[in-house]
Amino acid sequence: MDFEKLHREESGRILATLIGLLGDFDLAEEMLQEAYAVAVQKWPSDGTPANPRAWLISTARHKAIDRLRRDQRFERKSEEIAKTAEIAAQPEGDREEEMFADDRLRLIFTCCHPALPLEARVALTLRTVCGITTEEISRAFLVPLATMAQRLVRAKGKIREAGIPYRVPLPEELRERLDGVLLVVYLIFNEGYLASSGDALIRRELCAEAIRLGRVLCGLLQKQAEAQALLGLMLLQDSRRDARVSAQGELVLLEEQDRGLWHGEQIQEGTELVKSALRRGAAGAYALQASIAALHANAKTAKDTDWPQIAALYDALLRMRTSPVIEVNRAVAVAMARSMEEGLALLDELERREELKEFHLLPAARADLLRRLGRKGEAADAYRQALSLATNDIERRFLRRRLADLEKLSDPRS
Amino acid sequence: MEYLLLIYHSEANLGKMVPADTADLYREYGLLREELAGKGKFLGGSQLMPTTVATTVRVRDGKRVVTDGPFAETKEQLGGYFLVNANDLDEAIAIAARIPSARNGTIEVRPLAVRGQAKQA
Numbered sequence: 389m390d391f392e393k394l395h396r397e398e399s400g401r402i403l404a405t406l407i408g409l410l411g412d413f414d415l416a417e418e419m420l421q422e423a424y425a426v427a428v429q430k431w432p433s434d435g436t437p438a439n440p441r442a443w444l445i446s447t448a449r450h451k452a453i454d455r456l457r458r459d460q461r462f463e464r465k466s467e468e469i470a471k472t473a474e475i476a477a478q479p480e481g482d483r484e485e486e487m488f489a490d491d492r493l494r495l496i497f498t499c500c501h502p503a504l505p506l507e508a509r510v511a512l513t514l515r516t517v518c519g520i521t522t523e524e525i526s527r528a529f530l531v532p533l534a535t536m537a538q539r540l541v542r543a544k545g546k547i548r549e550a551g552i553p554y555r556v557p558l559p560e561e562l563r564e565r566l567d568g569v570l571l572v573v574y575l576i577f578n579e580g581y582l583a584s585s586g587d588a589l590i591r592r593e594l595c596a597e598a599i600r601l602g603r604v605l606c607g608l609l610q611k612q613a614e615a616q617a618l619l620g621l622m623l624l625q626d627s628r629r630d631a632r633v634s635a636q637g638e639l640v641l642l643e644e645q646d647r648g649l650w651h652g653e654q655i656q657e658g659t660e661l662v663k664s665a666l667r668r669g670a671a672g673a674y675a676l677q678a679s680i681a682a683l684h685a686n687a688k689t690a691k692d693t694d695w696p697q698i699a700a701l702y703d704a705l706l707r708m709r710t711s712p713v714i715e716v717n718r719a720v721a722v723a724m725a726r727s728m729e730e731g732l733a734l735l736d737e738l739e740r741r742e743e744l745k746e747f748h749l750l751p752a753a754r755a756d757l758l759r760r761l762g763r764k765g766e767a768a769d770a771y772r773q774a775l776s777l778a779t780n781d782i783e784r785r786f787l788r789r790r791l792a793d794l795e796k797l798s799d800p801r802s
Numbered sequence: 803m804e805y806l807l808l809i810y811h812s813e814a815n816l817g818k819m820v821p822a823d824t825a826d827l828y829r830e831y832g833l834l835r836e837e838l839a840g841k842g843k844f845l846g847g848s849q850l851m852p853t854t855v856a857t858t859v860r861v862r863d864g865k866r867v868v869t870d871g872p873f874a875e876t877k878e879q880l881g882g883y884f885l886v887n888a889n890d891l892d893e894a895i896a897i898a899a900r901i902p903s904a905r906n907g908t909i910e911v912r913p914l915a916v917r918g919q920a921k922q923a
Contacts, residue, residue, distance in 0.1 A: 503891055550913050551803045553890035561892070 391428055398441050399519030404491040405445055407498075408554060410452050413516065413544045419455070423448035492517065493608045494555050496601070500569040501552045508543035509572050510579075515540055518597040528579060528590045566609065570618050570674065573601045577622045595626050606661075613670035620661030621678035624685045627654035639786040643690040655685045676705045695725035712744050716753050723757050732757050748777035752787060759794065768794045804845065804914040805886050805894040810878040811907030813852050830902045838886060838897065847884040878907055885914075 399420070406416035423444045437443040499512040511529070514520045526536035546552065557565040580594030602619035609615055631649035634640050662678040680701045687693040702718035715738055723731020735754045738744055755770035771791040778784050819827070831849075838844035853872040860867045872879060884901065888894040891911070898909040 501891075503895070550911075551805075551888075551890045551894070553892050557892065561896075 391424070394440060395424065396519060398444070400517050401492060402441055402444050402448070403516055403519065404495040406448055406452075407495060407516070408491045409445075409449060411554065413547065415452060415455070416448070417516075419448040419452045420444065422451045490556075490608075492604055496569055496604070497556055497565060498547060498552060498554050500565075500572045501547070502565070502568050503550060503552055504543050504546060506572075506575075508539050509568075510575050511536060511539050512543045513572050513601070514576060514594075514597065517601065520593070520597065524590050524593075528594055562609075566605075566612060566615065569605065570615060573598050573605070574618060574622075574674070576601070577625075581625055592629070595622070595629070598622055599626060611668070613665045613668035614672050614674055616661050616668070617665035617670045617672065617675035617678045620658045620665060621674050621681055623654050623658030623661065624678060624681035627651040627658065627685060633782070637782070638789070639782045641786075642684060647689070650685065658682065659686060673705060673708055676701050676708070680705075693724070695721055699725045712738075712747050713749065715744075716747075716749050720753050720757070728757050728761050732761075746777055748774050748779075748783070750774075751777065752783075755787075755790070759790070764794050803888060803890065803894075805888055805891075806912045806914060807847075807884040807886060807894070807898050807901065808880055808910040808912065809882045809884070809901060809903050809907065810876075810910065811881045811903045812877065813854075813879050813881065815906065816881070827902055834900055834902070835884075838884075843887045843897070845885040845887055847882065847886075849882040850880060852881075853879045881907070 403416055403420055406420055407413055410416050410419070426447055427440075427444060431437070496513065496517055499516055500509045504512070507529075511525055514525050514528075515522060522537050522540060523533055526533045529536070531539075556562070576594055577598035580591045580596075580598065599619070599622050602615065602622055605612070605615045606619050627650050628642075628645060630651070631645035631647070632640055640646075658678070659682045662675070662682045665675055666679070680698050683694050683698055683701075699718060699721035702714060702721050705714050706718060716735070719731045719734035719738065721731075722734055732754065735750065735757065738750055739754070744750055751770045752774035755767045755774060758764075758767035758770055768791060771787055771794065775784060775787045775791070778787060816824075835844055835847065856870075856872040858869045858871060858873055860869075881903065884897070886894065886897055888897060891913075894911050894913075898904060898911050901909055903909070
């Protein structure tokens with residue numbers, strides 16, 4: 389029996405069920421740990437039960453009843469007696485797969501409740517729904533372990549004390565609350581996909597967890613087009629994971645990636661999801677970003693990219709919300725679709741804006757367009773400016789490489 | 803659970819309202835209170851006199867320090883409260899969202915502590 393694997397794969401689901409049964413995050417976590425401890429002791433000699441998950445839930449549940457009874461001997465709390473009676477009355481044995489799914493969905497909505505601070509929602513979802521350890525989360529988010537632990541304790545405290553319910557929101561609230569859940573999933577994915585440093589393995593795991601959560605949401609809330617669009621977006625972005633970074637750990641731009649390394653099946657699934665979401669009327673930011681990702685992913689070569697359509701999609705995205713990243717991407721798309729000069733003019737316009745002064749992608753994008761136009765001196769200046777602003781090591785190495793290439797080309801001695 | 807819904811609004815803006823609008827606002831408040839009371843969810847509540855008549859009291863080193871004005875000078879002032887009975891935070895939020903002042907002011911939702919459970923976070 390591989391306990392490590394069992395723990396990893398089943399903890400989230402088991403915990404979700406236990407929290408539902410016990411109505412208490414901490415008690416559920418503690419009892420699950422105790423149940424695992426019993427399993428580690430018993431299974432090697434007694435044999436692994438036919439349904440390990442059901443066994444763990446049942447064991448944890450009995451431990452919880454014992455615990456609450458013992459506590460009552462000292463402090464006869466009427467509330468807890470009532471709770472014990474309730475737990476004891478729950479049906480024994482296997483629960484159907486769909487019950488597990490419902491538990492999970494309820495837990496996701498609780499962890500992503502808007503009354504919790506956003507960073508706590510992300511951490512709590514990873515901890516309780518995905519079963520990732522507090523230590524791993526703290527490493528992934530570059531936050532000291534004690535800070536992360538405290539964040540989780542506070543969030544669980546608020547759930548308990550403010551009466552945040554453990555249930556799927558009512559239909560009239562669902563739309564609004566689902567947006568909050570999707571945001572958390574998207575943040576988890578981006579942390580894995582874009583994070584500048586930290587453990588590469590954990591980052592890849594974050595992407596996988598976000599995709600898994602996306603699948604759970606799509607499976608359980610089948611009519612929600614935005615959830616489909618987000619899952620599609622994540623699958624499409626993640627399909628390039630093996631091509632984005634070279635064997636030496638260097639950043640490889642989309643244009644220069646080996647498209648043979650892209651995961652075709654994932655691209656196909658992501659594209660189908662985006663199409664279906666659009667048919668169902670998805671028109672939000674995820675749908676637009678996913679459409680852009682689908683156009684990139686389905687281009688046979690960089691030259692085949694449908695830049696005019698990508699530029700139009702960035703236009704639409706920009707109308708929905710302003711963001712420096714979208715503005716820069718739109719300018720690049722315009723450059724590729726129409727002319728370098730037109731794209732450059734858009735970037736120059738952005739440069740005049742005070743709030744984008746520190747944004748390294750802006751000079752980096754300018755540098756690239758200038759390089760393509762053969763304006764080497766200006767391109768080198770822009771790369772230097774980008775270097776002075778960029779903080780991410782991989783990006784800095786990339787910019788330095790580009791700058792060195794330019795200097796080599798313009799050096800008459802070489 | 804019991805929740806205190808603290809109603810913050812701009813006294814300045816309230817002062818600028820024409821009488822007909824003020825009457826509408828109070829009528830809306832009255833209807834909501836009645837509806838909640840009918841369901842056993844309204845436990846108490848009142849509008850407060852403006853902060854211009856507030857007095858702040860502190861005891862320091864055994865001495866009373868009494869000052870004129872509210873605890874804190876803010877853009878929006880505590881103007882009233884509802885004490886409600888709700889199943890959970892979601893229901894309390896749903897009630898808070900229906901308080902007329904939520905449209906231009908702010909409602910703070912605070913669960914009441916039971917049996918001294920409120921520890922400092």
